[in-house]
Amino acid sequence: MPALILFGARKGAGLAIAQAARAAGWAVTAVVRPGADASALVAAGCEVRTADALDREAVTAAFAGLPEDVRVATTLGGQDISVDDQGNRNVIDATKAHGAPGLLLVSSLGAGDSREYASPRLLAAIGAVLEAKTRAEEHLRASGLAFAIVRPGGLVDAPLSGTGQLVRMQDVHGFIAREELARLVFGLLADNRLLGQTLAAIDPSCPPPARYA
Template identity: 35%
Template structure:
């Protein structure tokens, strides 16, 4: 059985636990380790768990909102005061999300561009957390990691939605070296698809205020409130899904994260793993 994206990235944490903590530098902090000399860190972004200000966006489109990080993002947006339009495929997801005040459910498939554009119309921001992991690709040989995310990006461009947050993974693009080679080999197709979506957003949507968030190994446990976003592309570690969602909502509403690629990790989890080793 092929390992899941979560499991493989947790392997990465175990492989480098002894050195991971020194690689973390939260947004707004001073660090001498692996800093981007030409891109000073943004300031004013809190750690996960801190009280977030009211949302700057009245209606936010969410792709991937039926489970995992995306489901927690929906809750975070509602708490911040945004209305949510959630693109869903299944009856179960539609029933669950329709029961939430402030959520409009749009039934459709992210592989269908017209469905994405129709659902997003009228929104003033978009978040996509979609990912297929190491699950087999469909009959068309396509991955939602690229095609679905690309449809969200393209629809935002057509509709004039200028604020987009794309959630991918550590191991994409400039963070490739953060993942051990054995892990990268397992996930190379997944990461390549996510990286293609990143590149579309960065290279072709120059008028868009985008943010890319790359989480480390995902864990389905309660939020710790100690996770951070960092511009250090060599950062690696674990993070709880609820903390990723908290950081994504904060990033959406922070001008300090615009046009930045940020890794999302939890130094406290890595420090604990290091102490137990």
């Protein structure tokens, strides 16, 4: 049975990834911050462990007892941008220390070399977050791990469409449902396609939220 450890799994795309993996019969270890409501993860059959992403030792301890070839993914991010940066770097370092072969990082369009294509509106809203995510991306590339970086467009709550796309071009714009992103991410994990690629995730059929219409 394939095993996955997932950071940032409590809600949104992270929760959807965990649910997709469990539906496929995977053993899923979901890591959430202490005190977080993990009832949806428990209902999905995940093993829940707690760790503050900014606590290096706690993040490392979350891997205890897992197989060396465990798949690793992180969707960490939030209001505290240090989680986007240092939190993800702690996960990368713990992955390497455990001996796991690779890691999938969910970042964002507007990070790294896609920043030049980001709109002024996006940069004004979350420019500092994108810089933090860029630092995490750079740390992953320098780690020596096999990796995939997925940069979704704007995330929305909508049903699965089956039309989401992973593309190498970074000069793209658009939106994607969280569950559709989860489908694409789980496909990469299931096929073990951690080939050092950075991919944008968008869905041409996904309408923008009302505030963007």
